[in-house]
Amino acid sequence: MLRVTESVNKVLLAVCVAAGLLLASGLATAQNADNSVDAELAERIKAGRAVFENRRKGNCLSCHLVIGSELPGNAGPPLIGMQARWPDRKALKAQVYDPTIANPNTIMPPYGLHRILTEEELDVLVDYVLSL
Amino acid sequence: MKWTNLIALLLTSMMVAPVQADPEADRLALRDFYQQKFPDIDLAEFQNGVYAIDAKMREQWVEMEDFPPYEIAIDEGEALYNTPFANGKSYADCFGDDPGVKHNYPLFDQARGGVVTLEVAINNCRKENGEEALPWLVGELAEISSYMAYQSRGKSIDIKIESPEAVAAYAEGQQFYYTRRGQLNFDCSGCHQQQVGQNLRAERTSPTLGHATHWPVYRGRWQFVGNIQKRFQECNIQVRAVPFKAQSETYRNLEYFLTYMSNGMELNGPGSRR
Numbered sequence: 001m002l003r004v005t006e007s008v009n010k011v012l013l014a015v016c017v018a019a020g021l022l023l024a025s026g027l028a029t030a031q032n033a034d035n036s037v038d039a040e041l042a043e044r045i046k047a048g049r050a051v052f053e054n055r056r057k058g059n060c061l062s063c064h065l066v067i068g069s070e071l072p073g074n075a076g077p078p079l080i081g082m083q084a085r086w087p088d089r090k091a092l093k094a095q096v097y098d099p100t101i102a103n104p105n106t107i108m109p110p111y112g113l114h115r116i117l118t119e120e121e122l123d124v125l126v127d128y129v130l131s132l
Numbered sequence: 133m134k135w136t137n138l139i140a141l142l143l144t145s146m147m148v149a150p151v152q153a154d155p156e157a158d159r160l161a162l163r164d165f166y167q168q169k170f171p172d173i174d175l176a177e178f179q180n181g182v183y184a185i186d187a188k189m190r191e192q193w194v195e196m197e198d199f200p201p202y203e204i205a206i207d208e209g210e211a212l213y214n215t216p217f218a219n220g221k222s223y224a225d226c227f228g229d230d231p232g233v234k235h236n237y238p239l240f241d242q243a244r245g246g247v248v249t250l251e252v253a254i255n256n257c258r259k260e261n262g263e264e265a266l267p268w269l270v271g272e273l274a275e276i277s278s279y280m281a282y283q284s285r286g287k288s289i290d291i292k293i294e295s296p297e298a299v300a301a302y303a304e305g306q307q308f309y310y311t312r313r314g315q316l317n318f319d320c321s322g323c324h325q326q327q328v329g330q331n332l333r334a335e336r337t338s339p340t341l342g343h344a345t346h347w348p349v350y351r352g353r354w355q356f357v358g359n360i361q362k363r364f365q366e367c368n369i370q371v372r373a374v375p376f377k378a379q380s381e382t383y384r385n386l387e388y389f390l391t392y393m394s395n396g397m398e399l400n401g402p403g404s405r406r
Contacts, residue, residue, distance in 0.1 A: 062332050075330040100317075107322040114315045 041127065048128025051121045058117065058125060063108070066132060076108060082132045093126045153303040155293045155392055162393050166341050169328060178342030179400050185329050186336055193404070202278060202350040202402040205357040209279030212272055217261040223276075226257035232283035235290050235399055238388045240298035247301050247384040250277050251359055268378035269362040270354075278348045278357055281401035289344065289399060291392045305389025308382060309340075314373030335406075344391040346403030357402060360387060 052058045052066075061069050063076035072078075086092040095102060097112030111117045117125065163175055170185060177184040183193045213231060216222045227233050237250040248256070254276055255265040266273040293302050309320040323337045330337055347360040354362075361383050365375035376382045 063330075071331075071334045073331045073333050075327045075332060105326070107318060107327060109316040109318075114317060116315055 044124045044127040045131045046128075048124035048126070048131075051117065051125045052128055057121065058111070079129060079132045082130050086130065089126060089130065092129065093122060096122060096125065096129075152296075153299055153306060155299065155302050158306065159393055159395055162341055165325065166328075166339050170339075175341065176397065178339050179345040179394075179397050181342055181346065181403075181405065182329075182336050182338035184339070184342070189336070189406075196404055200350070201404050202348070202357050205275045205278040205348070205350070205402065206282045208272075209275035209277070209282075212276050213279050217258070217263050219261050221261050223254070223257055226253070226260070227280075230283070231280045232285075232287060234277070234281050234284035234401070235287040238291065238384060238391055240293065240295065240301060240388070242295060242297065245297065246381060247388045249361075249379065249384055249387055250280065251361075252379055252384070254280075268359065269365075270356055270358045274348045274357045274359050274362075277359060278402040281348060281399065284399045285401070287399050289391060289395050289397050291388070291395050293388075293392060301385045302389050302392060304382075305385035305387070308386045309389060314368065314371030316371040318371040320367070340390070340393055342394055342397060344387070344394040345397050345399055346401040348402045350402065350404045352404075352406045360390075 065072040065078035098110040183190040368375040
């Protein structure tokens with residue numbers, strides 16, 4: 001009887017350890033997934049900032065103020081609280097693609113329509129702008 | 133067709149007849165625009181371009197005028213102007229005793245059927261006297277026009293638009309000014325009217341009124357004296373458009389329109405700009 005109990009206990013222990021390991025590894029996987037999403041977004045925001053500031057690409061500082069930027073222009077509105085102002089990511093991308101649709105008199109260049117930026121550059125640019 | 137129908141047709145066709153440009157009304161409207169935009173600034177100040185609206189930049193500019201970088205160009209231009217052609221004649225035979233004639237240019241030449249800028253007139257004078265034409269934008273021609281501009285200082289721009297052909301040339305220049313072009317999709321008025329005075333990074337956009345008063349210009353970015361059409365080309369390149377040829381009909385008409393907008397303003401060229 002004692003032997004039986006011991007072996008049951010061993011089995012229980014093994015099951016518990018296994019379950020614990022499984023649980024731990026599951027949590028770790030979820031954690032890793034979160035980390036990698038954050039890391040990927042951070043990379044995209046970084047790439048978007050480069051497009052934003054590059055004079056041959058977006059050159060956006062020429063007209064828009066971003067907090068902390070040097071010598072920003074003021075022909076366009078300051079870029080702040082962008083998540084709240086542009087809850088729809090697609091709408092913001094469309095605005096950068098061709099701002100003359102919303103306002104025919106705007107002097108903002110149509111970055112997508114005139115192929116000043118590629119699709120990929122537009123996408124990372126929008127990620128960066130939404131982080132402001 | 134009944135005669136009433138005929139009259140109706142006639143009236144309709146009169147109503148849709150193209151409206152002819154009215155340069156004087158345009159000029160006054162432009163002055164009104166800037167007066168409302170900058171109510172505290174005397175419009176005559178706009179002969180100083182962006183320095184009329186920016187005190188800090190003006191300070192640096194005034195300091196630069198102590199030893200103006202265009203001075204050598206005036207001296208070189210004077211020497212060139214007074215050097216006789218191989219046939220013994222000189223520029224004075226074309227322009228008269230007073231080389232200060234810039235306030236009359238560009239003019240519309242009925243016989244030639246087009247706009248003649250001061251630079252075109254100088255090269256015409258050379259060709260008529262058996263000399264070779266000079267390159268348009270920089271160098272000797274810009275120096276000669278610098279000397280002539282200096283001699284014209286204080287005179288008021290007096291552009292005349294008197295024939296239907298002249299009005300048409302003006303209207304083409306005006307249309308160019310208000311037409312978006314280039315990959316960046318800018319027209320002249322976008323920066324110089326709609327956004328005038330705004331910062332583009334460290335630069336501020338200058339008013340259209342007064343754009344024609346101070347040429348040729350020694351531009352810091354160029355490190356030499358150049359004519360206004362050099363700046364037209366630079367502007368077109370900046371908006372990523374293919375620039376037109378110097379003294380092409382397109383640019384001559386643009387210069388005609390742009391100079392007429394500053395009609396009545398005092399010349400103060402040559403000038404210096406950043």
